[in-house]
Amino acid sequence: MAIRVVTDSTCDIPPMLVQELGITVVPLTVRFGQESYRDGIDMDNDQFFARLEESLTMPATSQPPVGDFLRVYRQMVERGDQVLSIHISSRLSGTYQSALTASQEVGVEGSLRVMDSFTGSMGTGFAVLAAVRAARSGASLKEAAQAAQDTLRRTRTYLMVDTLKYLEMGGRIGKAQALLGSLLQVKPILAVRDGEIVPLKQVRTRPRALEALYSLVEDSGEIEEAAVVYTTTPEEAQELARRLETKLPRERILVSTCCAVIGAHIGPGAMGVIVVTGHP
Amino acid sequence: MASMPQDSEYRETSPPSGGGDSEQNLAVRDGSHLRRMFAAATRCLERNVEAINAINVFPVPDGDTGTNMLLTMRSALREAESCSEEGASPVARALAQGALMGARGNSGVILSQILSGLARSMDGKVGWDGRDLARGLGEGTSAAYKALIQPVEGTILTVIRDTARAVQDAVNQGEGDAVALMEVATATAKEAVARTPSLLPLLKEAGVVDAGGQGLYLLLDGARRYLKGDDTEPEPEEKIPLRPPILHPEENPFGYCTEFIVQGQALNREEISQRLTAMGQSLLVAGDGNVVRIHIHTLDPGAVLSHALSLGSLHQVKVDNMTDQHAQFLALRRKETPLSLATVAVASGAGLMGVFRGLGATAVVSGGATMNPSVEELWQAVEAVTGDQVVLLPNEGNIIAAARRVPELTKKEVVVIPTRTIPQGVAALLAVDYNADFATNLQAMERAMASIRTAELAIAVRDSHVGALSIRAGQVVALLDGDLKVVADEPIVALRDSLAQMGAETGEVITLYYGADTDSEAAEKAAQAVREEYPGQQVELVWGGQPHNLYIVSVE
Structure with missing residues (x-):
C-alpha cells in the first residue's frame, strides 16, 4: 500500500520532476475553436503562446471531466493505494469540483483525499512536492495532507502581467477588476490570495515590474523554496532566479514554464514568482 | 388540477405498453422513452447554448456554462445509447453514469447529480411514471446540494430545489401524470430562473438571469415537449440579456446591441437568420410566422433595421451603444470591488x-x-x-x-x-x-x-517678460514644475527644449498628454520626434483632452 499524489496540469512542476517522483498529473483542456489540446501533452508551450499571440479569439480552457479523475482514483484504490489529490484554486477553476465529485463517487473516505490549494501554478506545485516528500519518508495519508497544508500556509504567489486583458476575457480578474481600463501602459503586479487574484500595485515599465517582483520576494523574510514561472520570457526568468540566489541556494530555486491553461489566462509576457517562506 | 387514475400505483412496474412514437397519454413509459426524452431535452438546450454562454457571470464569468452543460448531456446520452437494455432502471443508470463521467463545470456536476437522483428513483424498475420523476427530482436536489463545496442560492441549485418541491407538492395533491407534472416543473423552473437575480447580486448587477438555471429550465422544457408529443420549436425566449454582462472575447467591444420585433406575414426564421448572420454577432432570432424577435450586436444597426423593415413593421426597437454599456458595466464592477x-x-x-x-x-x-x-x-x-x-x-x-x-x-x-x-x-x-x-x-x-518632473505647454495670450525671457502673444511657453522656463515659436521646439531641461535622458518613462487644442496627428508627430531623440526611454502618447495646455509632459 502506497500513498499516491495526484494533481492537475496547472501545477507547473517540471515534467522531469513529475516523472522522477511518480506524480500523476490529470490534464485540463485548451480549445482554439473546434480544436482541443490536452494541456502539456498535445502541444508544447512555445507553440501554444505563439498561437495565443496570433489568435484573435481567446482559447477556451476546461477542467478535466469527472470521469478522468474517477478512472485515476479507481485504479489506485483498487490496487490498495491511498490517494492525495491536490488542485488549483476552486475560485479559478472547476478542477477541484470535478476531483471532489469523483472522490465522492469512489466513496472510500479515509483513503482518498482531495485538497483545494487556493492558489495555482507552483503554489499548488510546492504543496504537491511536500506531500510526495512526506509520503516517501513514510508519512500516513493524514500526515502527507498536513505537510501539503502546512506548505500552502507558507506559500506566497505573486505575478506580473503585461496586460489585464487576458485575465478579464477569461473571467479570472477578481479584485484586479479595479485596475482595468488604464489608459497608460502599466504592468499590474498581482497576488493570489484566498484563492483569487488581488491587485498589489501597478508600475510603468517592465524592468520596474521585474524589480517589484524581486522586492516582494526580498521582503518575504526567510525563504525555503522559490519558483519563477514564465510564459514567454525564459531569459528574464533565469535572470530573476539568479537574483534570488541572495535569498536561498540555487538548488532550491526552480524555473518552470507556465502551462497553457494558466498561460491562456495571464497572457504572453506574464511571469510569476512563488515562494515558500519559513514562517506562516 | 387533473385527477389521476387510481390504478397508476401498480402500473409503475407493469411492462411497457406498445412502444411506438406517440407517447401522448401513455401512463407507463420505459427506458427507451427515457432515452428519447433526454435526447429531446438536450436538443432544446443545444439550440440555446450560445445564449446561455452569453449570460454566464457566476461563478466565473467565462461564458462556458451552456457548453459545459451540453457536453455533460452528450456524454449522458452516449452512455444511454450504448445501453442495450430497455428497462427504465438500466437506462437511467447509464444516463447518470455518462453524465458523471463527462461532467464539466459546476452546472455539469449538478446535472450529473440530478440524473443520479433520477437513477435512484427508478432503481429496479422497468416502467416509470410521473411519480418516479418527482422522486427523482427530489433525490437529485439533495445530491446536488451535497456535491457542491459551497452551495449558492440564485443558481441552478435554487431552480432544481424549487422545481422538485413544486412537483412533489402536486404529487401530494394527487397528481401522478408525467405530462401534468412536467408542466408544473417547467412553470416553476421558469419562475425560479426569473427570481435568480434577486438572490444573487452579481446577476442583478449584470442584468442577467443565472445561466445554469436557464439551462436546466430549457432541459425540463425540452423533456416536457417530448412527453406532450409537441415537436414544435419553442416560442421566443423572453429572457434576452438586457446588458451584455461580459463581452464575448471574439466580439468587437464596439457596436450596438439592437433588439426589436418584426410583425409581418409568413416570416421565415431561418431566412432571417441567414441574412442577418453576416451583419453582426450574438444573433438571436426567435419566433416564426407573424412575429419574430431579433437580437443582434452590430456595427450598423441601420442596415439591420432597414432589412427588417422590408419584411414587416418594426416594434419595440431598442438600440444600445455597447461601448457605453461596457464602460458602465466596468464602472459598476469597480464599485463592487x-x-x-x-x-x-x-x-x-x-x-x-x-x-x-x-x-x-x-x-x-x-x-x-x-x-x-x-x-x-x-x-x-x-x-x-x-x-x-x-x-x-x-x-x-x-x-x-x-x-x-x-x-x-x-x-x-x-x-x-x-x-x-x-x-x-x-x-x-x-x-x-x-x-x-x-x-x-x-x-x-x-x-x-x-520624484517626477512636469512640463506644461500653452500658448501665450499676451506679450510679457518673465525673468530673462521675453514672450510674444501666440508663442508657445512651457512651465517646468510651475516655473516659466521655455519660450519657442513651435510646440515641437518647446517640447524638445523642455525635455532637455528636465533631464529626460536620465528618466525611464516620458509621457505626453495632449490637450483638446492639439490634433492627434500633430501629437503623433511630436511623440515620434521624442521617440527618435530618446531611444532609451519608454515614450507614451496619451489623449488628455485638457483645455489650455497643448501638452502636459512628464519624465519619471
Whole structure:
C-alpha cells in the first residue's frame, strides 16, 4: 500500500520532476475553436503562446471531466493505494469540483483525499512536492495532507502581467477588476490570495515590474523554496532566479514554464514568482 | 388540477405498453422513452447554448456554462445509447453514469447529480411514471446540494430545489401524470430562473438571469415537449440579456446591441437568420410566422433595421451603444470591488479624468487651472466614496488650499497630498500599494510625487517678460514644475527644449498628454520626434483632452 499524489496540469512542476517522483498529473483542456489540446501533452508551450499571440479569439480552457479523475482514483484504490489529490484554486477553476465529485463517487473516505490549494501554478506545485516528500519518508495519508497544508500556509504567489486583458476575457480578474481600463501602459503586479487574484500595485515599465517582483520576494523574510514561472520570457526568468540566489541556494530555486491553461489566462509576457517562506 | 387514475400505483412496474412514437397519454413509459426524452431535452438546450454562454457571470464569468452543460448531456446520452437494455432502471443508470463521467463545470456536476437522483428513483424498475420523476427530482436536489463545496442560492441549485418541491407538492395533491407534472416543473423552473437575480447580486448587477438555471429550465422544457408529443420549436425566449454582462472575447467591444420585433406575414426564421448572420454577432432570432424577435450586436444597426423593415413593421426597437454599456458595466464592477485605498483626484478633460479612473482613483472631480472646483464639490466626492480613509489629489497649485479645507468638514480621515500637476497626481496614484497600510501609502505617494518632473505647454495670450525671457502673444511657453522656463515659436521646439531641461535622458518613462487644442496627428508627430531623440526611454502618447495646455509632459 502506497500513498499516491495526484494533481492537475496547472501545477507547473517540471515534467522531469513529475516523472522522477511518480506524480500523476490529470490534464485540463485548451480549445482554439473546434480544436482541443490536452494541456502539456498535445502541444508544447512555445507553440501554444505563439498561437495565443496570433489568435484573435481567446482559447477556451476546461477542467478535466469527472470521469478522468474517477478512472485515476479507481485504479489506485483498487490496487490498495491511498490517494492525495491536490488542485488549483476552486475560485479559478472547476478542477477541484470535478476531483471532489469523483472522490465522492469512489466513496472510500479515509483513503482518498482531495485538497483545494487556493492558489495555482507552483503554489499548488510546492504543496504537491511536500506531500510526495512526506509520503516517501513514510508519512500516513493524514500526515502527507498536513505537510501539503502546512506548505500552502507558507506559500506566497505573486505575478506580473503585461496586460489585464487576458485575465478579464477569461473571467479570472477578481479584485484586479479595479485596475482595468488604464489608459497608460502599466504592468499590474498581482497576488493570489484566498484563492483569487488581488491587485498589489501597478508600475510603468517592465524592468520596474521585474524589480517589484524581486522586492516582494526580498521582503518575504526567510525563504525555503522559490519558483519563477514564465510564459514567454525564459531569459528574464533565469535572470530573476539568479537574483534570488541572495535569498536561498540555487538548488532550491526552480524555473518552470507556465502551462497553457494558466498561460491562456495571464497572457504572453506574464511571469510569476512563488515562494515558500519559513514562517506562516 | 387533473385527477389521476387510481390504478397508476401498480402500473409503475407493469411492462411497457406498445412502444411506438406517440407517447401522448401513455401512463407507463420505459427506458427507451427515457432515452428519447433526454435526447429531446438536450436538443432544446443545444439550440440555446450560445445564449446561455452569453449570460454566464457566476461563478466565473467565462461564458462556458451552456457548453459545459451540453457536453455533460452528450456524454449522458452516449452512455444511454450504448445501453442495450430497455428497462427504465438500466437506462437511467447509464444516463447518470455518462453524465458523471463527462461532467464539466459546476452546472455539469449538478446535472450529473440530478440524473443520479433520477437513477435512484427508478432503481429496479422497468416502467416509470410521473411519480418516479418527482422522486427523482427530489433525490437529485439533495445530491446536488451535497456535491457542491459551497452551495449558492440564485443558481441552478435554487431552480432544481424549487422545481422538485413544486412537483412533489402536486404529487401530494394527487397528481401522478408525467405530462401534468412536467408542466408544473417547467412553470416553476421558469419562475425560479426569473427570481435568480434577486438572490444573487452579481446577476442583478449584470442584468442577467443565472445561466445554469436557464439551462436546466430549457432541459425540463425540452423533456416536457417530448412527453406532450409537441415537436414544435419553442416560442421566443423572453429572457434576452438586457446588458451584455461580459463581452464575448471574439466580439468587437464596439457596436450596438439592437433588439426589436418584426410583425409581418409568413416570416421565415431561418431566412432571417441567414441574412442577418453576416451583419453582426450574438444573433438571436426567435419566433416564426407573424412575429419574430431579433437580437443582434452590430456595427450598423441601420442596415439591420432597414432589412427588417422590408419584411414587416418594426416594434419595440431598442438600440444600445455597447461601448457605453461596457464602460458602465466596468464602472459598476469597480464599485463592487473597491480597492483598499480610496482616492479622490481632480482633473480636467475627459482623457485625463479617464487616466485617473483607469489607474484606480475612486472618484474624479472635474476641474483644473482654469476651473477650480469648490470646497463643497471636493467634500461631496470624499463623502461619496466608500472608505473612511481618503486621499485627496488636487493636481493643481490653485486647488490645494480648497482641498485642505475638506478634512475639517468630514468625519472621514482625509489626507491631502499636495500634488501641483497632473503627472504628480498620476505618480502618486501609481505609488499605491494595495497591500500596505494607509500611513505607508501616504509616504510612498509623497515620495513619488517629488520624484517626477512636469512640463506644461500653452500658448501665450499676451506679450510679457518673465525673468530673462521675453514672450510674444501666440508663442508657445512651457512651465517646468510651475516655473516659466521655455519660450519657442513651435510646440515641437518647446517640447524638445523642455525635455532637455528636465533631464529626460536620465528618466525611464516620458509621457505626453495632449490637450483638446492639439490634433492627434500633430501629437503623433511630436511623440515620434521624442521617440527618435530618446531611444532609451519608454515614450507614451496619451489623449488628455485638457483645455489650455497643448501638452502636459512628464519624465519619471
